[in-house]
Every structure is written in structure tokens, then in C-alpha cells.
Amino acid sequence: MDGSVSASMGFTGAARGRARGASAVLWIALAIAFALSFLLGPANIAPGALLHGLMTGEGAAGVIAREIRLPRAGLALVVGAALGASGAALQGLFRNPLAEPGVTGVTSSAGLGAVIAIYFGLTAASVLALPAFAIAGALASAGLLYLLSRAGAGAMALVLAGVAIASLATALTALALSFAQNPYAMSDMVLWMMGSLKDRTLGDLAFAAPFTALGIALLLTASRGLDALTLGEEAARSLGIDVASVRGRVVVGVALATGAATAAAGAVSFVGMVVPHVLRRFYGYEPSRLILPSALGGAVLVSVADVAIRLVAPDGQLLLGVVTAMLGAPFFLWLIVRLRSEA
């Protein structure tokens, strides 16, 4: 008896050590990815000159460092963190490893909101219109999904509902762009559908970061409730959890983070699915333990993907969402096959 308890305590220590090790790796990877993202670009400038430019803002290096590289590298972190944390929380809420902002149509709905705000001149009225509309779009779709899950839709039904929502939002985005009579409508639409971090400004970063932070903070307040939901709704309620409030915080938190990220970068899919799944190996299955690491992991994944894009296609023709989808879609199919074989 004593032996088994102390042995198991040792195991718990090992599990904690594994989580710590994973966190250390994530932070180091994040630092490297951010540095690469900042240092790599079509303008071949020495790292020293770039850093000097970043500090002083002088000359071409200063402009490139402050106006181009910093927003791009910073947004990669913010967008990845938003999508990773949102994926972890949605998976916890729906108790379904397939849930994530892209597959559930939350990002495409946020993109629809952003397109409406931009192409109908609302951003001229208020700079907050862009994030506000994107967040509203995300909120509408996340809320709808939540209502469907309340109506008893199972895991696969939710995924199908997400596909329907995503298709509808994409179609409406195309519709909005055609009404906007914008000469660049078609090329812009591709940007919104696939997502890109190219040519972003510090302003984009300044809007995306606080909403994302707020969203992730809200998700963290729901994390205990998500753990309790592992036992089912009735048991969670019997443990004193206000399940309705947990759901509301997740829906709003995901909408804030994903909406703000999508307003800045367009719809980037699958980050929120891949990252929590990979990290469960190191952090365990409790939803509360996965939200922050998934934010970190998402930031690393999006930064690395964005660096890879610039290395593979320096002319800027490859979009971020294409890379994440090429990674994520096969993974999604594999997860479905695995879930079916378990069921």
C-alpha cells in the first residue's frame, strides 16, 4: 500500500516534470520562431542593422523593422495564441477533440464580420468597427453551435453543423465582396478565406492583442468548469459549477480571441485542433491544463508556419491558411478515423 502510494506520487512528479519540460521547450521555440520571423524577409538586412533600426527607427532598416517585421512577427504570436487557446477551450466545452474555431465555422464567420466592416465603410466611422464586427460574427456562430449542442447534437453532428456554418459564412463573404464593387474583391476574398500575415500594420497588432488577451483571460476563468464537465453536465452542476456561465464565458472568450485574430489575419484553420491534441501527450487531458500551453503552442505553430512560407515562397504568393490547412486537414481526417474506431 505504502509502496504503491509513493510510487504513484513519483509518477505524478514525473508527469509534472514532463509538463514543465514541454513548457520550457515551447518558450524556447517561441523565442526562436519570433526571432526568425523578425529577422527574415525579402529585404536582406543584417540582424544588427534591423535591431538598431527597431531601437532608433532610423533609415530604411528602421521603417522595415518597425512597420513591417514587428507587426508581422507580433501578429503571428497573437493569432496563434488566440487560435490555440480557443481550440483547447472549445474542445473542453464540446468534449470533442474535433472542435476548433476553423472547423466550427467561427473563423469564417469572424471573417464575414470583418469583410462587412471594411468594404461597407464602417471602419471609416470607427476604428473599432473592424474588431467589433469580426467578434460579433464569431459570437453569432459560436452561439449557434452552442445552442445546437444544447439541443443534443452529438460530436459528429456538431462538426457537420460547423461545416455548414463555415460554408454559409464563406458564401456570404463572397456575396458581400461582390456587392462592395471592389476591384480587388476576388483577390481580397482569397486573403480572407485563407488568412495571411503579410503587409500588416502596428495598428492591426494593437487591436488584435488586447482583445485576444481579454478572450484568453475569460477562457481561463472557465477552465475549472471545463474540467468538471469531463464528468458530464449533471455531475458538474452537482459540484457547484454554474454550467451556463461556463458556456457563456467560453463562447464569448473564443469570440473575442478568434474574432480579433481573424480581423487581423483572415481565417486560419486547424491550429486550434492540432495544438491541443499534440500537447495532451505532455500536459494530460484536463482542459484547464491545456488552455495556456495551447496558446503558447499556437503562437509557435503560426510563427513557424509564417517563417516557412517566407522561406519557401519569398515572393509572398503562399498564404498562411494554406500551410495550416495542409498540415491540419490530414490530421483532422486521421482524428475522425481514430474516433470512429474507438466508438
Add this chain to the structure above:
Amino acid sequence: MSAAVSFDRVAAGYGARCVLDGVDARLATGAVTGIVGPNGAGKTTLLRVALGLLAPSGGAVTILDRPLGEWSRGALSRTLAYLPQGAAAHWPLQARELVTLGRLPHRAPFAALGGADARAVETALARCDASAFATRRMDELSAGERARVLFARALATEAPILLADEPAAFLDPAHQLRLMDLLRQEAARGTAVAVTLHDLSLASRHCDEIVVLKEGRALGQGAPREALSDAALAGVFGIAAERGADGAVGAIRRL
């Protein structure tokens, strides 16, 4: 035996559908009260009302001498532990992680696990004979082992009242007996235990008191031999039973 929970003429339902229609029942401290009845009789609903998960539409529920309405959500969650029907883990947590969820009612938001919490978790695991596989994941355990871990989760709350809904379903006979032993041990420690059961033989052998529900009404409460008399079995379930030497319900047949 004093009543930890008493139901007085309790009515409850879902929308227009009335499920409980004036139920009187008591769950005694330090005893195992079996709640039996045909499907749809209102057994689960009775537990849900006591837990505050479903507001009664009539009558009064009293928990430890205070009306249910005066209890806060937090206090109630520390007082009543609930093992729902078909309890399952939606994520394959480690057994110990899962049992630790039973401490949520005692923990402030974002507070780390305290010494008392850790002790309660280990005690619950040990009582359910689950310490040996505490670090295994739920999807690596057998059905019987999983049932013990889920039961330990309910024990970890250290609530004075324990409500278990059909915990014996899906368990093989040896595990059913083991589960009833665990319920009896909890009652011996002073917990008021209520358990809904379909297996009348288990109920008659392992419960101190039996509440018989039929169509939303309590037909009576008493010692197993009285509550599960031949007349009650015929009237409520439409069955007759052979009896053991102790009068317990044995093999059954349809009337």
C-alpha cells in the same frame, strides 16, 4: 435515525410532464436507502430535486434541517455528492485527476490543491481499492475499475449525503456486491446514502430502508421485507419472487 433529507409531498416535472406527484420520503443519516421502482417512476428525478438540479413545483425538501431553498449552490455542493446514472469520463483523465474533481466544491477559484484535498483524494482512492491504478488513464481501465474511480470521485467530496443513481448497472455480479459494500461502509461512517436500484435482490439484501416509487408516487418506505412484500412486488412490478431464508428477494418471475 435522523433524516438528512426529507421530501414532503414533493411534486416536480419537466415542462408540462409531471414526474413526481406528492412524494414523501426520508433519507436517514448512517443508513443506505434504496429507491426502487419501474422505469419512469421518478427515481432519478427525486435525486435531482434533492441536489437542486431541478426545482420542485410543489411540496418541501429539507436538507439537514434547512429548507432546500435556503442553501447556496456552494454549500449544497459540499453537502451532497452525486454519482449520476451511466457516469462516464468524457476525457481519459488519469484516475487520480478524475477523483480530484470531487474536491472542486472545496476549492476557491484558481486555488491550488491543498493538503486536505490531497488527503481526501487518497482516502477515497484507497476506500475504493483504486490506489493501485491511480496513475492510469481512464481508457486503460476495465469497466469495473472505472466504476470504482467514478465512485471514489463522489467520495472525495466528503459530503455527509451521497446520492448514487443506478451505480450497479453495467457491473458484473462481483462488482455489484463490492459496490454495495462500499455504500454500506459509507453509511457506517455516518453518511446518508441513497441509491436507486433496479436489482431488487441487491436492494433487499443491502439496504436498510427501501422507498418504492410508482408513477411519481411513493407507495411506502420501510425495511426491505415490508417495502418489498409479495403484495408490493405484484402491485408495483407485476412480479413474484422466491425468498431467501432471510426473506430477501431471490429469483423472480413475471405474474
